[in-house]
Amino acid sequence: MLKLGQILISLIALGLPLLSMPVNAAWFEATGQAVIVDGNKALAKKQATQEAIKQALMFAGASITSIQAVSNGLLQNDRFEIRSGGEVNDLELVNESYHDNYVTVVIRADIFAQESQCKAAQYKKRVVSAWFPIRDRQQAIAGGLGEFGQIISEHFEQQFNDTSRFARIKQRQPYYIYPNGPNVEEDIISLARKSDNQYVLIGEISELSIERSSRNSFLFWQDAPLSRNFHLELFLFDGNNATLLKQTRMAVNSPWEFELHQQVSPTSQQLWQSQFGQAVTSALVEQSAVIDEALNCLPTYARVLQVSSEQLTVNIGQQDGVQVGDTLTLFKHAQFYDSVGNLHQQLKLHPNNVKVTHVYSDTAVLGSTTSVPLVNIQANDFVARQ
CATH class of the missing domain: 3.30.1660.40 (FlgT, N-terminal domain)
Structure with missing residues (x-):
């Protein structure tokens, strides 16, 4: 009919x-x-x-x-x-x-x-992240910052979740994803599906070098002060198809208050209270706002987890801003390539909307807004907020 x-x-x-x-x-x-x-x-x-x-x-x-x-x-x-x-x-x-x-x-x-x-x-978007690799690991030897990429990813997550308005980093996986890696698209899609998140944020530390300032000719007997560079590139992806949505870069050059061969723990207050640590923290706060704004205009989709007795369970809930009574649209999403390799996206909308009847921490139960049965709905279909 x-x-x-x-x-x-x-x-x-x-x-x-x-x-x-x-x-x-x-x-x-x-x-x-x-x-x-x-x-x-x-x-x-x-x-x-x-x-x-x-x-x-x-x-x-x-x-x-x-x-x-x-x-x-x-x-x-x-x-x-x-x-x-x-x-x-x-x-x-x-x-x-x-x-x-x-x-x-x-x-x-x-x-x-x-x-x-x-x-x-809108609902808050779910983001998954991973450790940030250091492009030139030789640069991390000075100061003993070999694990700095792990710590930076943690600090970014904390800054982001403390200040963001439109999204939250729900998980941070304990391994590196290289933005220019040979299988980065497959890695992005796999990470999103495995962690049940919609967007993927990865980063790479492209510079971590130490340099000396120019010597003062009148103070030639003194060692020139050290400074350290920190460059971080961030990449925001659509976890559904590995499309790059936002790329941003931060650059810090700050005095390095430690001796050239002094080992400094990347988790220590000694590092994070130094001029270098404070400059990096300030830059992370700025980049958190950039990524959050980029996520603002992106839609919130949720995946159908289960269909039972005219009710659907989806993978967003109270933590994402879902409330009882919210009306959502059901749809199937498909992608295909034509004969010349162009990617096409298709959305097939279901004729009936659904309404939230029960909300839990990270899931919600939906029912039809009419007396018409919900037909042809399966797990892994999608809902979107109107």
């Missing part, structure tokens, strides 16, 4: 990362169907069109506050209002076909989400 708004949305822009949709313009193609009541084909067409566009906009993160007129004239008489601050750059009617008791309408929309939409309340 056909239901109003049963649609298939395909992301037309080739290679565009699925998780960056809310901050990019993208072409969406949506198919809407509506039942024809009492022979009123015009009303059914309008209902199918409105529903398809509304669903496409919600998934793109757009927020339309004014009545949009269609630019190509195909739907000039079908003006409608979608109240939700974004923009439709173009909208066209691709096809309409009538059957015995329903109409099918295919539209294509170029949607660009406004910046203000990023400030809307």
